[in-house]
Amino acid sequence: MARSFEAWELGLENPLFIAGPCSVETPEQLEETVAGLVKQGVKIIRGGVWKPRTRPGSFEGVGTIALPWIQEVKKKYGVKFAIEVANPSHVKQALDAEVDILWIGARSTVNPFTVQEIADSLRGVDIPIFVKNPVNPDLALWIGALERLDQAGLKRIGAIHRGFSNFNDTTYRNSPMWQIPIELKTRFPELPLINDPSHICGKRDLLFEVSQMALDLDFDGLIIESHRDPDQAWSDAPQQVTPEALGEMLRKLKTRTINLDNPEFQYQLEQIRQQIDEVDRELLEVMTRRMNLVTQAGQFKKLNNVAIFQIDRWKKVFKSRSEWAQAMQLNPEFVKELFRMIHSESISKQKEIMEDKTSEK
Incomplete structure (x- = not known):
C-alpha cells in the first residue's frame, strides 16, 4: 500500500462545485453555458473534449479544436477549467492549453496500463488530477489508480465517485453504492472526494437527492453537468440542467456540521x-x-x-x-x-x- 495521500486545498468555496457541459460542442455553446454558470457563482468549469463512448458512432467529442475555445472562456470569465484525459497525448495537449484540472474517466480507471501511461506522462507536473471510480464496483482498482499517480510524484490527487454499473438497478444510471466511496474515505481520510450526481442519476430529476446525500456524507464537493439547452445537447441530454436550474439547486442544498461542540x-x-x-x-x-x-x-x-x-x-x-x-x-x-x-x-x-x-x- 502506498503512503496516505496528502491533503491539498481544493480552493475556492467549500464544498467545491464544478459544473459545465458534458461535451464542448461549439464556441457559442461553451461561452453561453459558461456565462450562465458564472452568474450562478460557479468558478470551475468542466467540459468534455474527448468523449469515450460505449459504442462506435456515438458523439465522441470535437477533440483538439475545443482547446482554443476553452482558453478564450478562461480568459474572458476568469474561470478554471477541468477536462478528462485518456492518454498521454490528451495530457500534453491539455497542459499546452493551460487546462487547470484533469480527471481520469471511469473507463480508463479500469485499465492499469492506461492509468500508468497517464501517470508517467505527468511526472514532474504539479496539477490537480481526479480519478473517477472504475465502472465496476472494485475498490482495489480505484485505489490502485490513485496509487499509480501517487507513485509518479503527483501531490494534488483526488477522487470522483460517479456510481457503478449494476444491471439490477432500475432507478439510477449507475448505482451509488455509497459504501464503496465511504470505505475509500475511511482508508484515506485526507483524500479529496467529490461526487458526480449526473452520471449516477442519468436523469435530472434525481440530481438534488443524490447531491444532498453526498453532502450529508461529507463529500468535498460536486461535479455536475450543465448545458445552455440540455434537451439539445449532443451527449447525455437527460442528465444535464440549465445554469439557472443548477444555481437554484445549489442554493437549496444544505451542508452539515461534522461535529457539534455541545x-x-x-x-x-x-x-x-x-x-x-x-x-x-x-x-x-x-x-x-x-x-x-x-x-x-x-x-x-x-x-x-x-x-x-x-x-x-x-x-x-x-x-x-x-x-x-x-x-x-x-x-x-x-x-x-x-x-x-x-x-x-x-x-x-x-x-x-x-x-x-x-x-x-
Missing part, C-alpha cells in the same frame, strides 16, 4: 449509538442462528442427494421478505439487496458441505 448533544448521541451497538450484536446473533439452520438444511440435502439451489424456494423468499419489509416500513430495495447477500452466503456454505469428503468417511 455536551448535551454528544451525550444523547452516544446513548443512541450504544443502543445501535446492542442491536447490531443482536442482529449478528440472529444471523448466526440462521446460518446454523442453513448448515442443517445443507446436510439434509446432501444426505438425500438434493441440489443446493431451489429456484421456487428462492423466489418465495425473495418475494416474501420484500413484502415483510414494506409492512414494517423498511425500504424493500434495501431488504432485497440484503437477502441477495444472505442467499449468496447460504449457497456458499451449503456448497462447502456438499464438497466436504470427511463426513462421508
Whole structure:
C-alpha cells in the first residue's frame, strides 16, 4: 500500500462545485453555458473534449479544436477549467492549453496500463488530477489508480465517485453504492472526494437527492453537468440542467456540521449509538442462528442427494421478505439487496458441505 495521500486545498468555496457541459460542442455553446454558470457563482468549469463512448458512432467529442475555445472562456470569465484525459497525448495537449484540472474517466480507471501511461506522462507536473471510480464496483482498482499517480510524484490527487454499473438497478444510471466511496474515505481520510450526481442519476430529476446525500456524507464537493439547452445537447441530454436550474439547486442544498461542540448533544448521541451497538450484536446473533439452520438444511440435502439451489424456494423468499419489509416500513430495495447477500452466503456454505469428503468417511 502506498503512503496516505496528502491533503491539498481544493480552493475556492467549500464544498467545491464544478459544473459545465458534458461535451464542448461549439464556441457559442461553451461561452453561453459558461456565462450562465458564472452568474450562478460557479468558478470551475468542466467540459468534455474527448468523449469515450460505449459504442462506435456515438458523439465522441470535437477533440483538439475545443482547446482554443476553452482558453478564450478562461480568459474572458476568469474561470478554471477541468477536462478528462485518456492518454498521454490528451495530457500534453491539455497542459499546452493551460487546462487547470484533469480527471481520469471511469473507463480508463479500469485499465492499469492506461492509468500508468497517464501517470508517467505527468511526472514532474504539479496539477490537480481526479480519478473517477472504475465502472465496476472494485475498490482495489480505484485505489490502485490513485496509487499509480501517487507513485509518479503527483501531490494534488483526488477522487470522483460517479456510481457503478449494476444491471439490477432500475432507478439510477449507475448505482451509488455509497459504501464503496465511504470505505475509500475511511482508508484515506485526507483524500479529496467529490461526487458526480449526473452520471449516477442519468436523469435530472434525481440530481438534488443524490447531491444532498453526498453532502450529508461529507463529500468535498460536486461535479455536475450543465448545458445552455440540455434537451439539445449532443451527449447525455437527460442528465444535464440549465445554469439557472443548477444555481437554484445549489442554493437549496444544505451542508452539515461534522461535529457539534455541545455536551448535551454528544451525550444523547452516544446513548443512541450504544443502543445501535446492542442491536447490531443482536442482529449478528440472529444471523448466526440462521446460518446454523442453513448448515442443517445443507446436510439434509446432501444426505438425500438434493441440489443446493431451489429456484421456487428462492423466489418465495425473495418475494416474501420484500413484502415483510414494506409492512414494517423498511425500504424493500434495501431488504432485497440484503437477502441477495444472505442467499449468496447460504449457497456458499451449503456448497462447502456438499464438497466436504470427511463426513462421508
